[in-house]
Amino acid sequence: MSVTAARGFRAAGVAAGIKSGGGRDVALVVNDGPRDAAAGVFTANRVQAAPVRYSREVLADGALRAVVLNSGGANACTGPRGYQDTLATAERAAGRLGVDGADVAVCSTGLIGVPLPMDRLLPGVDEAVAGLSPDGGQDAARAVMTTDTVPKTASVTRDGWTVGGMAKGAGMLAPGLATMLAVLTTDADVDAAALDRALREATRLTFDRVDSDGCMSTNDTVLLLASGAAGTAADPACFAEAVREVCADLAAQLVADAEGASKEIHVEVVGAASEDDAVEVGRSVARNNLLKCAVHGEDPNWGRVLSAVGTTSAAFEPDRLSVAINDVWVCRDGSVGEDRALVDMTGRTVHVTVDLAAGKDSAVIRTNDLTADYVHENSEYSS
C-alpha cells in the first residue's frame, strides 16, 4: 500500500511542529530510479498556492526525484514570500538528497493566508530525509492529514509492476479536484508522456467527480512518479487502468471521510445526450444543499433533485425526467412515480439516479450529506 508499495521509492513522515496539536506534518517521497519520470494534475482554481505554481514549473520537463509535502499550512495567498518559502523547501530537500532543486515538487495543505513557519519546516525536511525508508509510506500518508480522520492509501499490482498511492482531503473536495493532495508511484517502466495521459484520464474520471461541498481549493495536486525499478514496460492500457483503479480507490476513501458526513451519496446520471451533460447534471445535484440535508434526514425528496436538474443547460425535457432513490423510481416522466414510502435510506450509501431520457451517456458524481457536524467543523477550523 501507499507510495512505497512500488519498488524504487522511499518515504518518511515526521512531526516538525507545524500542525497545531502535534502529529506528523512533513512527508517526503523519494524516487530512487532508475527512471525519474513524473506527471501532475493541479487545481483549476485561478487563485493558486505557491507550491502549486512552483510544482507545475518543475514538472514541465516530466521529471521529479522527490516530493515534499506539509500539512498545517497551505502557503496560499502568501505573496512573494510564500513562493520563496516553497523554493527554499525544495532546495533544502534537494541539498540533503544530492539532487537538483528543480527535480523536487512541493505540496502544502492547511489554512490559507498564513506564512509557513520555516524555522520548523526546514529542520522537518532534514529529519524526513534522515528517516527515509522503503516502508515509510504509511508515515508519509499520516503526515499529510489535516481534518482527515484516517490515512488514505491504495495499491494495485499487475504483471510484475505496482501502482501505489496516498491521498489526503476531507473538506473542500470539489471539481477541478479538492484540497486534496495525492501522490502515486509506480515501478513500471513508463515515460512521462504516458504517465501524463494515464493520470489525466484517471483524475478526470475519479477525483474530479468527487464533489464534497462544491468548494474548490487553491492547493489541489495529484502527482504520479515512475521509478522503472520493476524493469518491466507496462502495457499502456493496462497501466492506465491500474492508475485509474488506485485513483478511484483513493477518491472513494476521501468521500467516505468527508467532514461531518453521515451518508455517502452516489449521483448517477443516465440517458444523457453527452458525458458533459451527465457530469453537469450530476454536479448540480451533488451540490444542492437542500438535497444534501434531505439525504441526511433520510427523506427521499426527489423534488429537490428535479430543482437542481432544472438549473443546468443539459439536454432534457422536464416532463421526461425520472429519478430513482435507492432503486425506487419515485419520479417518472417529471411527475409522481412509485410510493416514496418504499425508499429505504437507512444505510450509509444512498444512490440517486437521474434519467434524462435524452441519450446514452452517463456519469457518476460522488458526494456526501450536509450535516450539523460539517457546520460545526467548518465554523471552528481556523480560529
Place this chain on the structure above:
Amino acid sequence: MSVTAARGFRAAGVAAGIKSGGGRDVALVVNDGPRDAAAGVFTANRVQAAPVRYSREVLADGALRAVVLNSGGANACTGPRGYQDTLATAERAAGRLGVDGADVAVCSTGLIGVPLPMDRLLPGVDEAVAGLSPDGGQDAARAVMTTDTVPKTASVTRDGWTVGGMAKGAGMLAPGLATMLAVLTTDADVDAAALDRALREATRLTFDRVDSDGCMSTNDTVLLLASGAAGTAADPACFAEAVREVCADLAAQLVADAEGASKEIHVEVVGAASEDDAVEVGRSVARNNLLKCAVHGEDPNWGRVLSAVGTTSAAFEPDRLSVAINDVWVCRDGSVGEDRALVDMTGRTVHVTVDLAAGKDSAVIRTNDLTADYVHENSEYSS
C-alpha cells in the same frame, strides 16, 4: 403596507386546511381597477411548476384581475393533473369574482411532487372571495408563509400614488429568484409595458441578488398589478424607483428571515470590469459553504473568499485581489493584509468586500450564514 396599501385592491387570507398544522394557506389579491395592467417575472429554473407555466400564459396580454396563492403545496412535478388543478383554481376564483379565468394568475409554494388537495383548496378560494377586504393585505401576507417566521410586506408612497407588496420565502432563495412568491400592487396609472420594464429592472437588482443557499426553485414568481385607482400617471423614472425600493425592502426581509440564519452577509464586489463580473464573483462567494460556516463561527477566513473568487471567469489578477471583512482589509494584493484580529464579527450583519482591481463596476449579493439550524430544518421539511 402590503398589497392593499394601494387603492383599488382588496385581499384576503384564509385557512383552508392545506398546510399541515393549520394556519392561513390561501391568499387572494383582487384588482378592482379601473386598470387591470400587470407584469410578472418567473423562475429561470427549466423545471417549472404548473402555476408558473399557467400564470406566464395568462400574463401574455399584460392584464390580470386577480391572483390566487396557496402555501402547503408547490404543485410542481405533478404532471397533467397538476396543470388541471391550477386551471380549476383560476376558474373557481374567476367564477366567484365574475371575471375571465384568463385574467387570474395562480402561485403555489410548498413541497414539490405532491398533488394539491383540491377538495380543500377550492372551498378555500370561495372563502377568500367572501372575505375580500381593502384591509386584507396582512392576512394575505400570512397565508403565503411556509417556513417564514414573519410575514413580509412593504410600501412606498409618492406624489399621490403608492406601490405596496408582500413576499414569502425563507429557504431555497437563489438567483433567478427564490421560492419566493411576491405580489406588488400600485394605484398609479401605468400601462403593462411600463410595469414590465420597472419590474424586470427591480427584480434584477434586488430579488435576483439574494442567494440564500444557491438552490433555485421551480415556483418563483413576482407579480406587479396596477389598478390606476389613484387617477395619477406616475413619472416613469420615479415609478421604477418606487418599485425597486419595495422589492429591495422585501428582499432584505427575505434574507433576514432565511432558514436557520444567524448572520446576514453582504458580499460587495467592487473594481469589477463589468457588472456581470461583479455579480458572478458575488454569487460565487455567497454560495461558498465553507465561507458561510466561517461567518457563522465569526472567523474572518478570507482565504475562503479568495478560493471562491478563483473559481469564476471574471477579469482579475490573483495578486491584485483584496478582501475586507467589516471594513478591515485582511487581504491586500492577494496576500496577507491587516491583522485579522482587528475584525469584529459579533454583529448580525457581516460585510465582505472584494476588490477585483480590474475596473469600476460593482454589485452587492446578499446571503446568510450556514448553520446547524439550516441543516436541521431542511433535514425534516417533508417527512
